[in-house]
Amino acid sequence: MSNLLTQTNFFVPIQEYLDLVEYKMRTQSDGHHSDLGAALDHLLSSGGKRVRPAVALLTGNMLGAVPDRLVTLGAAIELLHTATLVHDDLIDGALLRRGIATLNAQWSPAATVLTGDFVFAQAAKLAAETDSIPVMRLFAETLAIIVNGELTQMFTSRGVASREDYYKRIYAKTASMFELATAASAMLSPVNDKVVMKMRRFGYQIGMAFQIVDDVLDFTGEQTTMGKPVASDLRQGLITLPALYYLELHPDDQEMASLLDGHFYSDERMDRLVNAIRKSGAIEMSIEEARQYIEFSLETLDNQPDTLEKQALVDLARYIVYREF
Amino acid sequence: MSNLLTQTNFFVPIQEYLDLVEYKMRTQSDGHHSDLGAALDHLLSSGGKRVRPAVALLTGNMLGAVPDRLVTLGAAIELLHTATLVHDDLIDGALLRRGIATLNAQWSPAATVLTGDFVFAQAAKLAAETDSIPVMRLFAETLAIIVNGELTQMFTSRGVASREDYYKRIYAKTASMFELATAASAMLSPVNDKVVMKMRRFGYQIGMAFQIVDDVLDFTGEQTTMGKPVASDLRQGLITLPALYYLELHPDDQEMASLLDGHFYSDERMDRLVNAIRKSGAIEMSIEEARQYIEFSLETLDNQPDTLEKQALVDLARYIVYREF
Numbered sequence: 001m002s003n004l005l006t007q008t009n010f011f012v013p014i015q016e017y018l019d020l021v022e023y024k025m026r027t028q029s030d031g032h033h034s035d036l037g038a039a040l041d042h043l044l045s046s047g048g049k050r051v052r053p054a055v056a057l058l059t060g061n062m063l064g065a066v067p068d069r070l071v072t073l074g075a076a077i078e079l080l081h082t083a084t085l086v087h088d089d090l091i092d093g094a095l096l097r098r099g100i101a102t103l104n105a106q107w108s109p110a111a112t113v114l115t116g117d118f119v120f121a122q123a124a125k126l127a128a129e130t131d132s133i134p135v136m137r138l139f140a141e142t143l144a145i146i147v148n149g150e151l152t153q154m155f156t157s158r159g160v161a162s163r164e165d166y167y168k169r170i171y172a173k174t175a176s177m178f179e180l181a182t183a184a185s186a187m188l189s190p191v192n193d194k195v196v197m198k199m200r201r202f203g204y205q206i207g208m209a210f211q212i213v214d215d216v217l218d219f220t221g222e223q224t225t226m227g228k229p230v231a232s233d234l235r236q237g238l239i240t241l242p243a244l245y246y247l248e249l250h251p252d253d254q255e256m257a258s259l260l261d262g263h264f265y266s267d268e269r270m271d272r273l274v275n276a277i278r279k280s281g282a283i284e285m286s287i288e289e290a291r292q293y294i295e296f297s298l299e300t301l302d303n304q305p306d307t308l309e310k311q312a313l314v315d316l317a318r319y320i321v322y323r324e325f
Numbered sequence: 326m327s328n329l330l331t332q333t334n335f336f337v338p339i340q341e342y343l344d345l346v347e348y349k350m351r352t353q354s355d356g357h358h359s360d361l362g363a364a365l366d367h368l369l370s371s372g373g374k375r376v377r378p379a380v381a382l383l384t385g386n387m388l389g390a391v392p393d394r395l396v397t398l399g400a401a402i403e404l405l406h407t408a409t410l411v412h413d414d415l416i417d418g419a420l421l422r423r424g425i426a427t428l429n430a431q432w433s434p435a436a437t438v439l440t441g442d443f444v445f446a447q448a449a450k451l452a453a454e455t456d457s458i459p460v461m462r463l464f465a466e467t468l469a470i471i472v473n474g475e476l477t478q479m480f481t482s483r484g485v486a487s488r489e490d491y492y493k494r495i496y497a498k499t500a501s502m503f504e505l506a507t508a509a510s511a512m513l514s515p516v517n518d519k520v521v522m523k524m525r526r527f528g529y530q531i532g533m534a535f536q537i538v539d540d541v542l543d544f545t546g547e548q549t550t551m552g553k554p555v556a557s558d559l560r561q562g563l564i565t566l567p568a569l570y571y572l573e574l575h576p577d578d579q580e581m582a583s584l585l586d587g588h589f590y591s592d593e594r595m596d597r598l599v600n601a602i603r604k605s606g607a608i609e610m611s612i613e614e615a616r617q618y619i620e621f622s623l624e625t626l627d628n629q630p631d632t633l634e635k636q637a638l639v640d641l642a643r644y645i646v647y648r649e650f
Binding site for chain 1: 357358360361412415416434435436438439440441442443445446447449450452453454456458461462464465466468469472473475476477479480
């Protein structure tokens with residue numbers, strides 16, 4: 001199902017800028033306490049694919065933004081993403097992320113909270129360096145949306161499971177940051193408000209698809225490649241799209257109902273439920289939905305001239321939903 | 326030593342704007358999860374005197390800024406201050422602030438971290454709404470300075486005690502935010518860069534004085550009025566200016582040396598040391614130093630025309646060091 005070319009070639013036209021984004025992020029601790037530098041290096045070395053800066057760079061490239069400002073924006077967005085991960089891992093008590101020790105696995109909660117705050121501060125500083133008030137505003141709004149989403153999830157009791165809540169949650173968690181990447185790049189480009197709105201919509205759609213695919217991979221991946229058990233979300237009581245479709249296909253399923261009521265299952269019982277979900281068609285329905293989002297997103301680009309820059313963005317969008325499941 | 330008039334009359338010309346600042350802060354949770362609104366109300370009800378917004382409003386009033394933007398700035402600064410307090414209290418495990426339960430006394434650490442993040446986000450949003458790139462940049466830089474200061478304090482082992490370190494610490498902790506209040510107000514005013522620099526210096530000086538006085542009050546206050554034991558900083562191993570002056574007056578004092586080496590004392594032994602510091606003249610030397618900062622700050626205002634607005638700012642500066650000790 002995957003295609004090696006479309007998986008990687010969209011990085012080629014922006015590799016040079018991605019390197020500059022990396023450099024800009026890593027030098028943000030210069031002049032501050034040396035332990036902060038070590039922490040930032042550690043955080044940035046945990047192997048993120050830099051999808052968000054790539055989206056920002058490709059969008060801005062397509063629309064004719066000045067590369068310097070795009071690099072600054074890309075670094076600001078990836079640092080914002082990094083900061084939210086630091087606090088997330090602390091809250092979840094996660095000890096590993098992408099197979100590498102989290103900050104809180106090594107540091108005190110206090111140092112972890114403050115390091116997250118520091119990364120927020122640097123992200124905000126870089127956002128201000130784009131010299132665009134609309135970008136600054138959108139940046140702050142996005143942070144508020146992300147945090148409000150996490151708080152809502154925390155305050156919402158286990159057992160509430162509707163697709164509407166799911167879409168709200170993945171918007172706050174993921175799609176809002178992709179919206180920021182595309183809308184802010186457009187704001188830094190010589191285009192009108194209508195194009196900004198369209199690109200924001202594009203970011204929304206690929207962001208929704210990205211998170212749905214992530215949630216599908218949680219069900220389909222093997223423990224060895226994921227570094228966490230299959231269906232780790234469900235095991236923690238977090239209901240994602242495949243489980244929601246399963247519930248719609250089998251509304252009277254006692255196992256799901258009991259799980260939603262807050263019961264925790266043994267590993268074996270959970271394995272049986274996960275297998276039932278995997279065999280139900282719910283995975284395929286979820287993938288299909290993600291692909292729909294991507295098809296809609298590509299329509300958003302219809303009015304853009306057919307340039308190499310546009311093609312790279314199309315490739316990236318397709319890659320999100322045609323990678324290995 | 327105090328004078329009732331100078332203690333309060335500087336609030337009169339800006340009371341109306343301070344009310345708007347209050348309203349702006351409290352409505353930041355509108356449209357978000359209702360528990361967030363309750364948390365924000367609780368945080369803002371803990372009785373802060375809103376000194377930082379008052380400084381911003383008085384400075385901007387004096388320099389002719391548009392009141393609307395000053396109100397937005399004032400709310401942004403007080404929310405930034407509030408957010409840092411939320412994370413501070415969490416880190417210190419403090420259960421009370423100004424006699425009112427802290428957020429972490431009632432909520433989980435996770436909810437407390439996220440609520441702090443939410444308040445940061447709202448502060449950044451308001452800062453962006455001032456529509457000034459220099460204000461945004463200074464805002465982000467100030468957050469970085471504050472957090473870097475806290476991390477440095479955390480990483481610095483107990484026992485390091487020099488006035489140089491102390492000044493750095495109180496700059497990061499307090500004076501940087503006063504600098505932000507005065508410099509940002511000037512940036513929103515029809516004045517040149519030289520005036521912005523001068524007002525930044527003014528903010529620095531009153532901020533340093535403010536923190537020194539706070540540290541003096543920790544030694545001179547009574548437990549009943551303070552809600553915490555006398556010399557609570559020293560009891561926690563935090564060496565402030567009175568203790569530093571005491572150390573300079575009595576470099577061979579075995580009690581201080583042993584404390585700096587990381588020994589914890591019984592309450593009685595600590596009471597004796599605190600009494601020795603109180604009788605040594607170190608308190609008076611500290612107050613004198615704070616007053617010096619204020620005198621310097623007033624010189625910074627020399628070139629400003631003698632208006633009622635300027636007089637209010639002078640009154641506020643004097644109030645900082647002539648309140649009851």
